[in-house]
Amino acid sequence: MPHIEVVKVFTSAAGGGNPAPIVIAADGLDDAQMLEIARTHGHESGFVLAPEDPAQHDLRLRFFVPRHEMSMCGHATLGAVWLLASRGLLDAERLSIQTMSGTVQAFLTQQPDGTKSVEISQPAGTVDPIPHPELRDEILAAMGLQPSDALELPFLNACTSRIKTLIPLRSPAVLDAARPDPEAVEQLCERIGSTGFYPFAADPAQPRKFDARQFPKSSGYPEDAATGIAAAALAFGLLHYGMAAADARPLLVHQGRAMGCPSDIHVRFDLSGGAQAYPAGCYLGGSVEPASILL
Missing domain, CATH: 3.10.310.10 (Diaminopimelate Epimerase; Chain A, domain 1)
Incomplete structure (x- = not known):
């Protein structure tokens, strides 16, 4: 053994x-x-x-x-x-x-x-609209949410190592209220070419802090307490949305609170190409x- x-x-x-x-x-x-x-x-x-x-x-x-x-x-x-x-x-x-x-x-x-x-x-992350935007309401319903719970922004498939679907929500309270249906999540992930839903919300009290949850496609459990690969994908999604700037300040992604496992993921952009260049990648860290x- x-x-x-x-x-x-x-x-x-x-x-x-x-x-x-x-x-x-x-x-x-x-x-x-x-x-x-x-x-x-x-x-x-x-x-x-x-x-x-x-x-x-x-x-x-x-x-x-x-x-x-x-x-x-x-x-x-x-x-x-x-x-x-x-x-x-x-x-x-x-x-x-x-x-x-x-x-x-x-x-x-x-x-x-x-x-x-x-x-x-x-x-460096790739960021694209989901291939079937008409599934937007079904994606929200699979998490037990309503269309009004999401921001009026497109859902994105973002990737540094694996594709995660970014779903911007109106508040951390809405995020915490999500109740995913694992079977529906898996079926929808298959249709849009994703390995998991990553709903998130900006923390209104702290700049560059975002709350998130990870509902994986087919890992064998319904939720992750902390997902570094998804947080890295989120960083590039935030650039796309205009919700974060490509500078040296780290991003804090707080995940797992709804599971009773509050976890902190730190992401900072690789700016080795210069201040005006798109980030060459990012770095993940945490305790x-x-x-x-x-x-």
Whole structure:
């Protein structure tokens, strides 16, 4: 039986965080064993393996949810890198990670208290209107919401690693009131080419803070407490909507409150191309802490 360590990623001052079972020595596991670990724990799980080409990458990560393999998982990547660092298994502060969705860079920073914080890279996002805008009311109904609950803005399919459907709502209270129908969500995601609904609302009390919820298409559970890949997609959607500027100030995406798991995801744009250029990508970060250890 592999050694599995569970961490919570994107925790906030109020607790929360998304649990991620991690196996830091997974080279002996086959696909069925990795899937079974995800099914047993009921969460997205991360598996650390040797890279296919050590000259190109420092390590390889694979990700499974209870129903299938995922090409990329932000919180499991952060959790795996943090866990490796906390175990003294990393000798560099920048890592190149092989994933099914491409190369991800991880950056570790030493904090004053001796702990290490982690950020990971995501490429520039693509943003497009959903292919069937006439499904707008059905999408809202699948979340238990009314047409008047949404802002008069188009719903967008945004992507850095996986397509998420951005649904701008009128207030955090409306967001919290959503009650998704998982079967309807899955059917509609299939029709519009999405891997999940990401309804969100601006926080009127704090600039560049947005509340969000993630209703995945077919992960095997109805909602995520924190979804880094969706938050990265949201950042580029906010640029498209004109709800955020492409500057150095970080965005805070608060997710999971309606689940009783208030979680904080930090996103900042990669402005290496210059202040006038479209962001070259973004960086995801957040707090990580141990949850439990299973043998």
